[in-house]
Amino acid sequence: MKRFVEVEQWLKTHGIRLTDQRRLVVRRAVAYLHFTAEELVKDVREYDASIARGTVYRTLAMLQQAGMVEKHDFRYGPPNYEVTFAKAHHDHLMCLHCGEIIEFQEPRWERLQDEVAKRYKYQLLTHTHKLYGVCASCQRSGEKRLAEPPHLHVEEMVA
Amino acid sequence: MKRFVEVEQWLKTHGIRLTDQRRLVVRRAVAYLHFTAEELVKDVREYDASIARGTVYRTLAMLQQAGMVEKHDFRYGPPNYEVTFAKAHHDHLMCLHCGEIIEFQEPRWERLQDEVAKRYKYQLLTHTHKLYGVCASCQRSGEKRLAEPPHLHVEEMVA
């Protein structure tokens, strides 16, 4: 089942009005792996030119509130968003040359951080672990340009 | 030896002009543990009201370039800076209620991340690990306000 159907289902069962705009924003958001708010505004406007920037931001905030979207501050440029609904927790490794983002899991970390939190008597709520480096192919090509957050895995919307 | 002396020494030996403004910015910056650029602008202006915003930002950028200052994106508000010159690497744990920031070291993490980088053939350059939670005293008081990045350990400048 396409992920946006589940997201729309979730909204419905939580008494949140399903407008055309929200449907569109959700459908386009799930087409990306990581995206910036402005990228999404631009993308969504190709389907409905009159959609307001505020609507996109408001919808993202709502989804974030609901725990279906996460906001990541990568080191360069504006924050990236990611639809994490029905997706396992993972952390990120970013190439500073080409901007590639790799998602990975490392359960031993997750355990270590509980230990650290306990050490300082903190109740742990969230965390961000980001690694920055140079990917294999950029090491080879020896390029020097800095990362511009790229689009990865964007699908066209098929009605 | 006061840390700013070492910083000024470093600048001198690297052929960077020592202006009054830079001296002031450096001296005030080392008085903080973590600070935002705007906090530093405000602070520095108490000593020299005519100092320009741009000068503070430029100086911070220069020190960052030189590896003496690090910029951290905590999750709320603008980035925090930290003078890391002659300071061991550490990561951060932040209380989302009162904004307290704890610095800690966890060598096992540092090792794990090398492993992860190797797994994806990345040449690792930097990383950020941030834990967010509720500190012991906020857990007790059950307060609900969200973090505003606080000043910690600010010294007055003594001539």
Place this chain on the structure above:
DNA sequence: TCTGTAGTTGAGACTGAGTCTCAATTGGCT
């Protein structure tokens, strides 16, 4: 100590990214 000059500064215009306001519109219930 006096200069020359490249590096630095202050002031303010400018930008990007996001927020806010409010009248007009609309989803979803009856």
Place this chain on the structure above:
DNA sequence: AGCCAATTGAGACTCAGTCTCAACTACAGA
């Protein structure tokens, strides 16, 4: 179909930071 609170579009506004450029100054060399 009608109602009305929720949502939207449009644009003003904010905040944090960048840029530009004429005036100023640190400091190497005379």
